[in-house]
Each structure stands twice: as C-alpha cells, then as structure tokens.
Amino acid sequence: MEWSTGTVGRHAIAGIDAHPDLELVGVWVSDPAKVGVDAGRLAGLDRDLGVVATSDRDALLALRPDAIVHTAMTDDRVAEAIADLTAFVAAGINVVSSGPVILQYPYGVLPDAMVQSVVDAARTGGASLHVNGIDPGFANDVLPLSLTSLSQEIDEVRCLEIADYSTYRQPVVMGELFGFGKPMDDQPMLLTPGVLSLGWGSVVRQIAAGLGLTLDEPLVERHERIAADRDYETVSVPIPAGTMAALHFEVIGQVDGVDRVVLEHYTRTHPEQCPDWPRPADGDGCYRIVVSGEPEMRVEVAHHARHGDHNVSGMIVTAMRLVNSVPAVVAAEPGLVTALDMPLVTGRGLVSRG
Structure with a gap:
C-alpha cells in the first residue's frame, strides 16, 4: 500500500508496480482532487493500475496489507506522523517510511520512553518499522x-x-x-x-x-x-x-x-x-x-x-530505497529496524528487459 502521492510517493507507486515481488493494493491521498483517481495516473504512468486513491484511512487499513510505503510529508508534523506510524505497526502492518527522519536511528535523539512506545507497539502488532531514504538514509x-x-x-x-x-x-x-x-x-x-x-x-x-x-x-x-x-x-x-x-x-x-x-x-x-x-x-x-x-x-x-534533473532523481532514489527494502522489513523481527539491522538490499528483479 502506498501512503501519499506527492513528490516521492508518485515514484514509489511506479516502483511498486515494477517490483516483481510486490503488488499494490491501496493508495491513500490527502488531496480531495485525487480521490477516485487511478494510481497509475497519479504516478504519471499514463495507464491504469486498477487501484483508485482514497482518503478513507480506516478502509485502507481494513485491507490488512503486508506493508505500507509511507512517503507523506512529515517535516512540519513530526509528532502526528510518529503517531500515524505507531498506529500502523500496532495494527500489525509493516511500514517503510521516508520520515520522520528522526526515527531512522532515534537512540540518543528522542527520549527513551518515546522510542520504547514505538517499539512496544510494533512488537504488540507483530510488525516492523524502517525509516530511510537517501539523506537521511x-x-x-x-x-x-x-x-x-x-x-x-x-x-x-x-x-x-x-x-x-x-x-x-x-x-x-x-x-x-x-x-x-x-x-x-x-x-x-x-x-x-x-x-x-x-x-x-x-x-x-x-x-x-x-x-x-x-x-x-x-x-x-x-x-x-x-x-x-x-x-x-x-x-x-x-x-x-x-x-x-x-x-x-x-x-x-x-x-x-x-x-x-x-x-x-x-x-x-x-x-x-x-x-x-x-x-x-x-x-x-x-x-x-x-x-x-x-x-x-x-x-x-x-x-x-x-525525465528531469538531480532533484527528480533524488525523489526516485528516496522512493526506491524504501520500496526495495519492503521484503526485508516484512521478514524482519517485529520492532524498529535500523540500517544496522538490515540485510543487503538490492534492486532484485528490476533489470530492464528492454
């Protein structure tokens, strides 16, 4: 499932579609104008993927996806975003996210009790959370x-x-x-x-x-x-x-x-x-x-x-570091997963057939 379709999320949708081990089952959007639009169109693929965007959070979580690729803007809503991610893993859904970047390695940065609350929620839900990207990442x-x-x-x-x-x-x-x-x-x-x-x-x-x-x-x-x-x-x-x-x-x-x-x-x-x-x-x-x-x-x-410059490719590499990490995060032990815990992540299955 893809959570948001902005500058990073649109590339994540394209990446999920290209990945042989992943299937897109839902897309969350905050913009009312995007509700009901096919994910392929939101990703700029010029074709439908058969999954339409919605702002109905509860309906999406009820789908019980194996993982959420979360790329929503978090820089100006850190506390709210941490609450969102905590709720996702508590519900048993694995998450890879581009932010809040403080969760990339929060030890010594956030209060121990706050970090532990995220870890406890993930372990209770039996899910893992990995925050990464390119920088931080x-x-x-x-x-x-x-x-x-x-x-x-x-x-x-x-x-x-x-x-x-x-x-x-x-x-x-x-x-x-x-x-x-x-x-x-x-x-x-x-x-x-x-x-x-x-x-x-x-x-x-x-x-x-x-x-x-x-x-x-x-x-x-x-x-x-x-x-x-x-x-x-x-x-x-x-x-x-x-x-x-x-x-x-x-x-x-x-x-x-x-x-x-x-x-x-x-x-x-x-x-x-x-x-x-x-x-x-x-x-x-x-x-x-x-x-x-x-x-x-x-x-x-x-x-x-x-099709663009280094700022466009910066969004692509951020998205793909998350997308390509999904199988490893799903397989990880429940909890907060940092880069120190991850196995080698590659672009497996993405070599062009053209």
Missing part, C-alpha cells in the same frame, strides 16, 4: 559504513550532500525550514539551536554506533548563510537580492573534542552561487563520502533522472 548509513570496512585506521568519516536546490519542489522545506528567500536577520526553523541535530543527528549517531564510538554530548552544530547577490527564482520560492540564498551546515559527532563523524550539506539555490564551495564532480548534485585515515578514501554518488 543510504548516503549516510549503509554507504559510509560499508566504505569503512576497507579501513585500517579511521580518523574521520564525513558525509556530504552538495546540491543545487533551485528545482527542488518543496515550498515548505525551502521557505519555512531552510529560510531561502527570507531576510538574513530571520532565523529559519532549521537553524534554531538543536534542530539540525534533530534532523541529521540520527545519522551521525548511527555511524558512531556502527563504528563502536561513544560521542561527546551534545552534538556540535555549525553553519554559514550566504545572501543573494541578485534576484533568483526557484520552482519553490523567489529569492530577492539580499535574502538568504545558500546554506552550509555541519552536524558533528566528537570524541574527546575531536571531530570523528560529520554530516555536512552545501546547498545552493543557483549553480553560480558560492564558487569557493565544493562542487560535484559530475552534474548539479551528489553525495560524497570521505573517510580520512589509512587509507584515505572518497566515494561520490551522482544521480540524474531520465
């Missing part, structure tokens, strides 16, 4: 931890997203969370002290757990904001000259005051901005892993959609 859990398996000595693990967000279609995220297009004396939600650690601290803590590190508390946050040198337009928000146009931030896990695990983002809203910042080796967006130590290692993952 594969680009800063499985990928960097796999790379460290080649290390003899590790000084620092650094996970970077370097991207142009001008074509990222999420007005709430761009305007309200990041603060792009807002006056420089405004404090966006993302830069409220502690919020970066809520958003990305889970990946820092999960890498540390995978490496057997005990981090200093609290995590360290650093950021710099760059004002627009002229007017810019993005698909989500306008950025007048003098307002916030680019953001660089770090969430750092230290041991005895030394940076050991770093999550870092360089976010532009136009490719011409901040020429001194790092750039992808290829294209307009990438994920880069740098492992300092013996040996020094660097891996860069660039992506680009056939």
Whole structure:
C-alpha cells in the first residue's frame, strides 16, 4: 500500500508496480482532487493500475496489507506522523517510511520512553518499522559504513550532500525550514539551536554506533548563510537580492573534542552561487563520502533522472530505497529496524528487459 502521492510517493507507486515481488493494493491521498483517481495516473504512468486513491484511512487499513510505503510529508508534523506510524505497526502492518527522519536511528535523539512506545507497539502488532531514504538514509548509513570496512585506521568519516536546490519542489522545506528567500536577520526553523541535530543527528549517531564510538554530548552544530547577490527564482520560492540564498551546515559527532563523524550539506539555490564551495564532480548534485585515515578514501554518488534533473532523481532514489527494502522489513523481527539491522538490499528483479 502506498501512503501519499506527492513528490516521492508518485515514484514509489511506479516502483511498486515494477517490483516483481510486490503488488499494490491501496493508495491513500490527502488531496480531495485525487480521490477516485487511478494510481497509475497519479504516478504519471499514463495507464491504469486498477487501484483508485482514497482518503478513507480506516478502509485502507481494513485491507490488512503486508506493508505500507509511507512517503507523506512529515517535516512540519513530526509528532502526528510518529503517531500515524505507531498506529500502523500496532495494527500489525509493516511500514517503510521516508520520515520522520528522526526515527531512522532515534537512540540518543528522542527520549527513551518515546522510542520504547514505538517499539512496544510494533512488537504488540507483530510488525516492523524502517525509516530511510537517501539523506537521511543510504548516503549516510549503509554507504559510509560499508566504505569503512576497507579501513585500517579511521580518523574521520564525513558525509556530504552538495546540491543545487533551485528545482527542488518543496515550498515548505525551502521557505519555512531552510529560510531561502527570507531576510538574513530571520532565523529559519532549521537553524534554531538543536534542530539540525534533530534532523541529521540520527545519522551521525548511527555511524558512531556502527563504528563502536561513544560521542561527546551534545552534538556540535555549525553553519554559514550566504545572501543573494541578485534576484533568483526557484520552482519553490523567489529569492530577492539580499535574502538568504545558500546554506552550509555541519552536524558533528566528537570524541574527546575531536571531530570523528560529520554530516555536512552545501546547498545552493543557483549553480553560480558560492564558487569557493565544493562542487560535484559530475552534474548539479551528489553525495560524497570521505573517510580520512589509512587509507584515505572518497566515494561520490551522482544521480540524474531520465525525465528531469538531480532533484527528480533524488525523489526516485528516496522512493526506491524504501520500496526495495519492503521484503526485508516484512521478514524482519517485529520492532524498529535500523540500517544496522538490515540485510543487503538490492534492486532484485528490476533489470530492464528492454
């Protein structure tokens, strides 16, 4: 079952349809205009899949699907989303979800009692919950931890997203969370002290757990904001000259005051901005892993959609990390499943026959 059909959900529907081991049985939507529309049309497939969208939550849960692929927007409704996911697993339905990202690895981030309530609900229902995607997700859990398996000595693990967000279609995220297009004396939600650690601290803590590190508390946050040198337009928000146009931030896990695990983002809203910042080796967006130590290692993952740019493919890889994880999550022991618990997930069955 697919839960929401927005920028990620539409690609999840296409992915479920393409996966040989999965069958779509229902689709939930919040937009009344989408109710009664076939899932294939909502996914842009130009064909019907025989499953029509509904906003009737109870009717969908009564179908008792093996799993829900949950891709609804959660950044601005974290508590409500956690309640939704808890209710799903308590009802015995496995869930893979793109958020709230704090549940990717909530240990040390959320209060123990809150985490335990989710785990208890899942175990009572006999279901599993796995929150993942690309970032937070594969680009800063499985990928960097796999790379460290080649290390003899590790000084620092650094996970970077370097991207142009001008074509990222999420007005709430761009305007309200990041603060792009807002006056420089405004404090966006993302830069409220502690919020970066809520958003990305889970990946820092999960890498540390995978490496057997005990981090200093609290995590360290650093950021710099760059004002627009002229007017810019993005698909989500306008950025007048003098307002916030680019953001660089770090969430750092230290041991005895030394940076050991770093999550870092360089976010532009136009490719011409901040020429001194790092750039992808290829294209307009990438994920880069740098492992300092013996040996020094660097891996860069660039992506680009056939019908769109790196921001479109970013939605695809987020959706497909979830979809391709469904069989493993269904097979997992009931509870909260993190990347440290997952077996190898591949694109099994998706090689093109064309």
